[in-house]
Amino acid sequence: MKYLPLVLGALLRKKWRTLLALLSLMAAFLLLGLGQAVNSLVEGGAEFLGVDRLITQARTSFTQPLPLRMLPRIEAVPGVKRVGWSQFFGGVYQDPRNFFPQFAVDPARLYDTYPEWRLDAEAKRDFIATRNGAIVGRVLADKYGWKVGDTIPLSSFIWQKRDGGNAWEWKLVGIFDGRDDAWQKRTGIMYLNFGYFDESRVAGAAGLAGVFVVRLRDPAEVDTVAAMIDAQFANSPDETKTQSEQAFQIGFLRQIGDIAFIVNAILGAAFFSLLILTGFIMNQSVRERVPEFGVLKCLGFSDRTVLGLVLAEALALCASGAALGIGLAYAVTALLPADYPARIDTRVLVIAAIAALLLAVVVGLPPAWRAMHLKIVDALAGR
Amino acid sequence: MPALIEIRHLTKVYERGKQRIEVLHGIDLDIPQGDFVALMGPSGSGKTTLLNLIGGLDTLTDGSLKIDGERIDALSGAALATWRANTVGFVFQSYNLMPVLSALRNVELPLLLSDMSSSERSQRAGVALELVGLSDRASHKPNELSGGQQQRVAIARALVSDPRILICDEPTGDLDRKTADEVLRLLQSLNRDHGKTIVMVTHDPKAAEYARRTVHLDKGVLVDAAEH
Numbered sequence: 001m002k003y004l005p006l007v008l009g010a011l012l013r014k015k016w017r018t019l020l021a022l023l024s025l026m027a028a029f030l031l032l033g034l035g036q037a038v039n040s041l042v043e044g045g046a047e048f049l050g051v052d053r054l055i056t057q058a059r060t061s062f063t064q065p066l067p068l069r070m071l072p073r074i075e076a077v078p079g080v081k082r083v084g085w086s087q088f089f090g091g092v093y094q095d096p097r098n099f100f101p102q103f104a105v106d107p108a109r110l111y112d113t114y115p116e117w118r119l120d121a122e123a124k125r126d127f128i129a130t131r132n133g134a135i136v137g138r139v140l141a142d143k144y145g146w147k148v149g150d151t152i153p154l155s156s157f158i159w160q161k162r163d164g165g166n167a168w169e170w171k172l173v174g175i176f177d178g179r180d181d182a183w184q185k186r187t188g189i190m191y192l193n194f195g196y197f198d199e200s201r202v203a204g205a206a207g208l209a210g211v212f213v214v215r216l217r218d219p220a221e222v223d224t225v226a227a228m229i230d231a232q233f234a235n236s237p238d239e240t241k242t243q244s245e246q247a248f249q250i251g252f253l254r255q256i257g258d259i260a261f262i263v264n265a266i267l268g269a270a271f272f273s274l275l276i277l278t279g280f281i282m283n284q285s286v287r288e289r290v291p292e293f294g295v296l297k298c299l300g301f302s303d304r305t306v307l308g309l310v311l312a313e314a315l316a317l318c319a320s321g322a323a324l325g326i327g328l329a330y331a332v333t334a335l336l337p338a339d340y341p342a343r344i345d346t347r348v349l350v351i352a353a354i355a356a357l358l359l360a361v362v363v364g365l366p367p368a369w370r371a372m373h374l375k376i377v378d379a380l381a382g383r
Numbered sequence: 384m385p386a387l388i389e390i391r392h393l394t395k396v397y398e399r400g401k402q403r404i405e406v407l408h409g410i411d412l413d414i415p416q417g418d419f420v421a422l423m424g425p426s427g428s429g430k431t432t433l434l435n436l437i438g439g440l441d442t443l444t445d446g447s448l449k450i451d452g453e454r455i456d457a458l459s460g461a462a463l464a465t466w467r468a469n470t471v472g473f474v475f476q477s478y479n480l481m482p483v484l485s486a487l488r489n490v491e492l493p494l495l496l497s498d499m500s501s502s503e504r505s506q507r508a509g510v511a512l513e514l515v516g517l518s519d520r521a522s523h524k525p526n527e528l529s530g531g532q533q534q535r536v537a538i539a540r541a542l543v544s545d546p547r548i549l550i551c552d553e554p555t556g557d558l559d560r561k562t563a564d565e566v567l568r569l570l571q572s573l574n575r576d577h578g579k580t581i582v583m584v585t586h587d588p589k590a591a592e593y594a595r596r597t598v599h600l601d602k603g604v605l606v607d608a609a610e611h
Contacts, residue, residue, distance in 0.1 A: 002495050002504075009483030295479045298440060299493045299540075300468020302461050376440045380475070 007312045010285065018317070021281050025321020026328065028267075028274045029352060033329025035263040036348040052081075053113065054214040054226050055248035059239040062248075065208035066238055073232050074212055079225040081217045084109030085209035089192055091154030091168065093144065100140055102154065102190040103210075104197040107133075113215045116179045117187075123148070123174025131196040134170035137187025141175045148172055152190075159201045168200075214242070271355070279363040282314055286367035293371045294379025307372040314364025315357070322356035386413035386449075387547065387580050388437060393446035395432050395603075406432045408603045409446070416547070419574040419581040421591035424600035430584045431552060433600065437582055438550040439467050451547070468496050472541025474570075476553035478533040480525040486512060486536045487521040493544045511539040515569060531562035538569060542579075549573065551583040555590050567593040 011018050056074060058064035068085065075083050089102035107127040111119070119127075119135060127133045136146060146152065150172045160166050170192055178184035198206050216225055226242035233240045243251070286293075293306055301309075330344040393410040396403055406429045414420055422430040435441040436448060439455050448456045450470065458466055472493075480489045490508040499507070512518045515535040525533050534554060541549055551570065555563035571593045573579045583594060591597045599606045 002501065005484060005488055006481070006492075006495075009481065009488075013483050291479065292481060295473075295475075295481075296492070297464065298438070298467065298473045300464050300496050302464045304461075305496075377435055380440075380479070 003309060003312065006309060007316055010289065010309075010313050011316060013289075014285070017281060017285075021278055021317060022321050022324065024274055024277055025318060026324040028270045029322045029325025029356070030328045030332075031270050031325075032267055032352055032355060033326045033344055033348055034332065035267050036351050037329065037333050037344055039263055051222070051244070051246070052216045052219040053245040054216065054222065054229070054242050055245050056212040056214060056229055056240050056242040057210070057248070059230075059241045062211060062251075065205070065210055066212065066240070068207050068209055070233065070238060070240075071212070074214060074229055077225060077228045077232065079217050079221045079228075080214055082109065082112040082215045084113040084213040084215075085194070085211065086213055087194065087197070087208075087210040088158070089154070089156055089197070090158035091156040093152065093154055098144075100188055100190065102192055104192045104194040106194050107191075109213075110191060113213045116183045117176045118179055119174050119176040123176075126173035127191075127193065130171055130173050131193060132169065132171050133173040133193045133196075134190055135174040135176055136172060136190045138175055138177050138184065139186075139188040140190060141172075143188070146172055146175075148174060159197075159205070161200050162202060168197075211248075213245075271359070275359065275362060278314075278317070278359065279366070282310075282317075282363050283367045285313070286310060286371050290371075290374060290379050291382050293374050294376050297374070297376045297379065303372045306374075307368045310368035310371050311360065311364045314368070315360040318356045318360040318363070322352050326352045387416040387418075387451055388412070388414035388582070389447075389449040390437075391447045391449075393433075393436065393448060394444050395429070395436065395441070396444040406603050407436075407443075410603075410605060412598065412605060414580065414582065416580055417574070417578050419571070419593070419595040420583070421594035421597040422582065422584045422600060423586070423588070423591055423597055424606075427602075428600040429603040430600050434550055434552055434582060434584050437548075438471050438473060439463050468493060468544065470546050470548060472544070472546040472549045474534070474537050474541050474549060474551040474554045476556040478525070478530075478537045478557075480533055480536060480540075482525050485522050485524055486517060486528065486539075489525070489536055490539045490543050492540060497544070508539070508543055511543040512536070514542065515539045529562070530558050531565060534558065534562075534566050535569065538566070538573075542573065547580055549579050549581045549583075551581060553584055553586065555585070555587060560589075563587070563590065 056066070058066055065087070071083060071085070074080060084106055087104040089104055091102050092099050107124070110117075111124060117137075123135065127135050134152060136152075141147070152170045152172055154168045154170060156166050156168060159168075161168065170190075176187065178187050194209075214225070214229065216222065222244050226244070229242045230240050296306060296309075297303070326344065326349065329348075333343050390410055390412040393407055393412075394405065395407040396405045398404070410433065422434060424430045432441065436443050436456075437450075439458070443456050446456075447454060453466075455463065455466060480486075481492070484492075487505065487508050490511050491504045494504040494507060497504075509518060509521065512521055515538050517532060517535050517539065520528060520532060520536075525536070528536065534557075538549075538554075549570070554570070555566055558566060567590055570581055570583070574581050574595070581594070583590070585591055
């Protein structure tokens with residue numbers, strides 16, 4: 001701490017230069033904070049999902065449907081407790097911007113495979129009994145102000161009805177909640193009665209489902225059961241790929257690209273530019289103060305102390321920029337609506353701290369090394 | 384009186400590529416405790432090189448340099464740094480103050496290497512500033528001080544850790560006559576009243592008159608010495 005005035009003094013020597021460097025660092029760390037928050041969302045967004053569920057999809061792609069006749073064979077696999085199925089509907093409400101996930105499901109099987117949803121008994125019965133019935137999560141109902149009994153028109157960009165149109169009307173029969181906070185936050189989805197959907201869509205697609213949802217008796221058997229299901233359909237026209245729900249969810253998000261790779265590539269480019277810029281600034285700053293380092297050494301400052309002073313300058317600069325950038329990222333993510341739960345968590349803070357430290361060492365070490373090895377006589381002469 | 388600074392057959396050679404430049408040739412010089420020596424000579428005579436060697440800023444090529452009985456030419460880099468911090472104070476022609484620090488903070492700099500508390504450091508720096516007559520300028524930055532005031536701050540910095548030896552390289556070179564005389568009187572007082580041993584390089588014969596004796600160098604050898 002006793003060297004703090006020297007470190008701060010060096011940084012404040014050229015205020016504009018330091019300010020510009022700080023702004024660059026802040027921008028890079030803002031990007032890092034937001035990028036890593038998105039990564040956390042992608043990588044960690046599925047963490048809460050049940051560990052006792054498998055998703056069976058077509059081996060080639062989850063967009064390739066599977067025939068419902070496979071159901072008994074999956075149900076017969078040892079360790080399987082209950083099997084449901086799900087078909088992505090792909091509808092928009094009133095306006096293309098009003099998109100949210102909708103899945104056509106068998107209601108009774110949904111209750112068994114997703115016990116995390118809370119729906120009252122009357123609504124459960126109505127969902128089974130109402131041919132064009134639908135249930136929505138609380139987040140979605142609140143967002144659009146829907147109440148039970150409403151008719152919700154959806155325009156599907158995937159499924160045509162047999163009459164050639166793509167306008168579907170669903171009757172809202174229930175609003176479900178999540179069993180805890182994590183699940184409650186995910187109630188921005190809608191389930192549609194598969195029976196009506198299947199008989200109303202174009203004839204060629206009837207009897208097909210997007211994926212099977214398999215609930216297990218024992219979560220420890222995830223890998224065994226997945227392998228047995230896939231083995232059932234090996235070398236058939238409908239080969240399958242069965243994986244945990246978590247793995248499926250991450251894979252689904254990655255369909256739009258390897259988000260983590262894209263984010264990290266952008267961050268890498270930003271930090272490389274920053275490395276050049278901050279490195280140049282640190283070098284310039286040390287070069288301008290060569291006689292001052294000579295004086296410090298005259299006064300008895302050891303070579304290592306001089307090295308430490310320059311590294312401390314680099315660290316102070318990088319840490320300040322990181323704190324400002326991550327602070328700003330925190331503020332930005334805090335303002336995001338609940339639909340986008342990207343947050344600055346401990347993992348992001350640790351990544352930012354490591355990045356700041358590495359950056360400080362990489363940009364600070366070359367000039368610090370130079371200052372350390374300055375010969376006093378040459379330094380005093382400004383050489 | 385035994386010599387505080389004992390120089391024997393000192394030779395300094397610089398090598399620039401294949402060129403070998405012998406700056407000092409077999410210098411023998413004794414400087415007793417409490418002396419005030421002015422080193423004079425034409426440019427390139429080697430006086431600043433000799434001063435740097437006495438201050439432990441440079442290494443000699445041959446010979447020996449003892450200060451208070453210790454061979455400082457045998458000390459390693461870190462040990463030499465500690466020795467400088469404890470034994471020598473430096474005053475330069477261009478003051479060499481840290482522009483971003485106040486006068487008080489500049490004077491405090493050598494004390495950062497000690498175990499003193501912050502308040503002890505401030506107190507001692509304040510005393511040193513008072514000694515050079517600048518206690519009312521403690522919070523001023525160097526660019527808010529005149530040349531003479533800056534040099535007095537530099538002298539306070541050189542004194543603050545109570546070194547036995549003051550090394551002054553053209554301390555009045557950038558000052559007008561009147562201010563130079565003030566600074567030289569201050570150095571003279573530090574020598575007479577506080578017993579500091581001072582070695583000063585100067586081109587100015589009037590400045591040299593403030594010293595107890597003058598040593599002349601020419602082309603790397605001592606040519607004569609005169610008592611004042």
